[in-house]
Amino acid sequence: MKIDEIGVKIQADAADSSKKSAKTNDAFGDILKKSLDEVNKLQDKADDSIKSIAAGKVDNIQDAVVAIEKADISMKLLTEIRNKAIKAYEEIMRMQV
DSSP: OOHHHHHHHHHHHHHHHHHHHHHTOOOHHHHHHHHHHHHHHHHHHHHHHHHHHHHTOOSOHHHHHHHHHHHHHHHHHHHHHHHHHHHHHHHHHHSOO
16 A cells, blocks of 8 residues: 555545534533433333343343343443542532632
């Protein structure tokens, strides 16, 4: 591959990434709301799986366990994101103006 071809490829990749970032330029609040909604849906699905297991209506228990673990992991991730946001806020509040 020639150097000129690499330069053209880099420019094309940069143009593609700028187009993608323009399309995905959602507000932080919108991204947060979508994430919370997704975690909520996973929690609801896990609750339904638990109810199905308790009622004996589950044919494949592996799917139920996977749904419960997905909900658990997403909740842990959400909790860690919240903790990081609180730490960042506290750090900003400690700054002297």
